Amino acid sequence: MPPKKVKAPVSVPEPEVASPSPDERRHTIIPGNNWEPAKMMIRPTDQINLSEKELGEELTRLWKAENPNAAHNIAHFSHKEKIFKHIATVEQSEFHLKQEGILLHVAGDEAKKQKEREQEEKNAIGAEEERQHVEGKDVLEDDALGMRNQFNFSERTSQTLNNGHKERGTMTEPPPSVEYAGQATQWDMFDAYMEDHERKREAERKQKKSGKGGEADKKGGEADGGKLTVPTLESTIHGAEMAHASKILERMVNQNTYDDITHDFRFWEDASDLYREGEGTLLPLWKFYNERTKRKHVTSVKWNPEYPDLFAVGYGSFDFMKQGVGFLCMHSLKNPSFPEYSYQTESGVMCLDWHPQHSSVLCVGLYDGTVAVYDTRSKKSAPIFQSTVKKGKHTDPVWEVCWQDEDLAKNLNFFSVSSDGRVTLWTLSKSELDFSDLMQLKLVAAPGAAPAAGVTDEDEASLSGLAGGCCFDFSSLSEHLFLVGTEEGRVHKCSKAYNSQYLETYNGHYMAVYTVRWNPFSPRIFLSCSADWTVKLWDHMRPAALLSFDLNNQVGDVAWTPWSSTTFAACTADGKVHVFDLNENKNEALCEQKVVRKAKCTKLAFNLLGSACPVILVGDDHSCVSSLKLSPNLRWTAITKAMAEANAKAEAEAAAAGGRGGPRKGAAPKKVEEEGEAKDPVALEVAKVEKIVDAAIKSQLIEGK
Numbered sequence: 001m002p003p004k005k006v007k008a009p010v011s012v013p014e015p016e017v018a019s020p021s022p023d024e025r026r027h028t029i030i031p032g033n034n035w036e037p038a039k040m041m042i043r044p045t046d047q048i049n050l051s052e053k054e055l056g057e058e059l060t061r062l063w064k065a066e067n068p069n070a071a072h073n074i075a076h077f078s079h080k081e082k083i084f085k086h087i088a089t090v091e092q093s094e095f096h097l098k099q100e101g102i103l104l105h106v107a108g109d110e111a112k113k114q115k116e117r118e119q120e121e122k123n124a125i126g127a128e129e130e131r132q133h134v135e136g137k138d139v140l141e142d143d144a145l146g147m148r149n150q151f152n153f154s155e156r157t158s159q160t161l162n163n164g165h166k167e168r169g170t171m172t173e174p175p176p177s178v179e180y181a182g183q184a185t186q187w188d189m190f191d192a193y194m195e196d197h198e199r200k201r202e203a204e205r206k207q208k209k210s211g212k213g214g215e216a217d218k219k220g221g222e223a224d225g226g227k228l229t230v231p232t233l234e235s236t237i238h239g240a241e242m243a244h245a246s247k248i249l250e251r252m253v254n255q256n257t258y259d260d261i262t263h264d265f266r267f268w269e270d271a272s273d274l275y276r277e278g279e280g281t282l283l284p285l286w287k288f289y290n291e292r293t294k295r296k297h298v299t300s301v302k303w304n305p306e307y308p309d310l311f312a313v314g315y316g317s318f319d320f321m322k323q324g325v326g327f328l329c330m331h332s333l334k335n336p337s338f339p340e341y342s343y344q345t346e347s348g349v350m351c352l353d354w355h356p357q358h359s360s361v362l363c364v365g366l367y368d369g370t371v372a373v374y375d376t377r378s379k380k381s382a383p384i385f386q387s388t389v390k391k392g393k394h395t396d397p398v399w400e401v402c403w404q405d406e407d408l409a410k411n412l413n414f415f416s417v418s419s420d421g422r423v424t425l426w427t428l429s430k431s432e433l434d435f436s437d438l439m440q441l442k443l444v445a446a447p448g449a450a451p452a453a454g455v456t457d458e459d460e461a462s463l464s465g466l467a468g469g470c471c472f473d474f475s476s477l478s479e480h481l482f483l484v485g486t487e488e489g490r491v492h493k494c495s496k497a498y499n500s501q502y503l504e505t506y507n508g509h510y511m512a513v514y515t516v517r518w519n520p521f522s523p524r525i526f527l528s529c530s531a532d533w534t535v536k537l538w539d540h541m542r543p544a545a546l547l548s549f550d551l552n553n554q555v556g557d558v559a560w561t562p563w564s565s566t567t568f569a570a571c572t573a574d575g576k577v578h579v580f581d582l583n584e585n586k587n588e589a590l591c592e593q594k595v596v597r598k599a600k601c602t603k604l605a606f607n608l609l610g611s612a613c614p615v616i617l618v619g620d621d622h623s624c625v626s627s628l629k630l631s632p633n634l635r636w637t638a639i640t641k642a643m644a645e646a647n648a649k650a651e652a653e654a655a656a657a658g659g660r661g662g663p664r665k666g667a668a669p670k671k672v673e674e675e676g677e678a679k680d681p682v683a684l685e686v687a688k689v690e691k692i693v694d695a696a697i698k699s700q701l702i703e704g705k
């Protein structure tokens with residue numbers, strides 16, 4: 001039997017040991033025992049591999065108590081050296097926990113007071129226990145201590161969120177300052193005055209020697225004996241230099257007193273106008289009042305054409321039974337407390353007007369019919385020219401005066417109108433005031449009334465007299481045309497070249513016409529106001545009024561704004577000022593505001609600078625003149641309105657487009673601004689008002705049909 005084959009042993013391959021991963025190399029397992037569990041030590045990834053020699057080295061490090069978050073570049077301005085200096089030492093402390101302690105020292109005052117309070121409480125508790133024991137009640141410790149009942153008492157607390165505080169600061173360079181100190185005795189002051197007086201005297205002597213007065217000065221010096229005249233105290237106090245210094249000091253004091261009003265005048269703009277369309281407001285500023293003019297009426301207010309802060313006010317009385325002296329005062333916005341100039345007249349001042357070229361000359365009309373011319377440069381308080389009975393003085397009050405251009409002989413001249421029916425031209429010659437009657441205001445029959453048989457116009461005028469003139473106005477665009485308002489409620493259009501009769505008569509008012517004013521931009525349009533409570537807008541080519549506004553009270557004055565052809569203001573006897581803008585609203589006023597209490601508004605005037613100084617003056621019958629600033633909605637012009645509409649349109653398009661594909665914000669207003677600059681602003685204003693007038697004429701024609 002053959003032997004069995006033995007199977008050769010099969011070799012099993014050993015499994016390959018995987019190399020440890022980087023994460024496993026960082027992990028070191030320390031086996032545990034019965035007392036401690038196993039631990040796994042993890043080496044950081046950024047740990048440096050050091051040799052045994054490197055591990056045995058000893059390194060020294062210094063730890064400083066510095067705050068790493070503290071600023072190291074703080075600089076402060078040194079007023080002594082006038083430079084910014086770097087601060088080397090910075091606070092390095094950082095408080096992580098700060099708590100007030102509650103421990104008191106036994107010998108301190110607070111500890112003694114606390115012990116006294118505790119002793120007082122013990123005494124009070126003992127007294128309460130004694131009282132209850134005397135009354136036979138059971139003494140409870142809680143009752144003696146005054147503790148609350150634990151069954152029906154509960155404490156509730158709530159916590160509210162405090163508003164976050166915001167700190168805002170700014171740093172500016174300090175203004176340059178110079179310190180100066182000195183000491184002056186009475187002798188120093190006396191010597192300074194004497195030196196100044198001697199210097200002036202020497203200058204006068206040199207001036208006389210250089211001229212014709214050399215011999216006279218020599219004789220005067222011999223007569224004086226060479227002695228120096230000492231100025232008296234009265235001449236020093238009442239001198240021109242002292243008056244000039246006092247005026248400067250007074251303005252400085254007023255500037256500090258009315259500092260808030262001055263800031264409103266310069267910088268205030270009513271922000272609410274952005275959220276309301278078709279409305280505006282008037283901001284009250286200064287009030288001008290003088291004790292000498294107490295119980296007088298403000299009869300006229302006029303701004304100076306050269307100095308925008310100076311204006312003249314006439315004081316008189318509209319009451320026939322309360323007549324007396326009048327006053328003419330010049331006030332300045334820089335000094336609201338007292339007038340710059342003041343003149344007293346024999347009769348009440350009813351009207352005045354500044355000369356447009358000679359800003360120191362103004363003409364005045366009085367209640368007794370006198371016209372006078374004053375020069376503020378003159379040191380005398382008397383007028384330089386004055387009319388008399390021999391020189392054509394009016395027989396009734398002069399209601400308005402107006403300067404005209406110089407004649408061929410370069411003489412100054414002005415017109416006046418009075419209720420005696422005369423429109424008179426006054427010429428300032430070298431020595432006297434010459435007059436010539438430009439027109440006599442004849443009475444006109446009522447429309448529709450038939451004249452009497454056999455009676456001519458001249459006979460009717462001689463029998464019934466002349467019409468009383470209340471106001472007039474000369475057109476600045478058509479020099480020969482002027483308007484006259486009468487006591488009968490009629491407005492007559494007249495001409496300087498043709499004064500035999502009226503060019504046109506406008507019938508619309510039923511009581512006396514107080515003011516007529518040509519539009520400063522358009523030669524067609526004029527306004528009139530009357531005691532019949534109405535203000536009317538006219539086209540001088542049409543006999544009927546285009547627009548009429550009922551203000552529910554007697555209208556004292558009306559005036560166009562110098563910046564817009566469609567904006568005007570009127571004042572009424574109930575103390576209100578009404579501001580209209582026909583381009584915004586043809587039916588109602590944009591602003592109706594009461595500016596005075598228990599007084600009647602008599603006159604108003606806009607500042608001649610226009611929108612650069614949007615201030616209006618309003619006078620009343622309590623001798624007070626109030627200044628008010630117009631809000632932005634009352635100062636629209638053709639250019640500013642077009643720019644505002646373009647801005648609003650561009651913003652609306654940008655909002656609708658969502659910022660993608662829409663017009664770039666600000667591009668359209670720039671284009672409109674360029675177009676506005678290319679066009680004449682006056683032409684735009686004329687086109688704006690004529691558009692409104694044409695629409696009113698068209699509506700009248702439609703109603704007539």
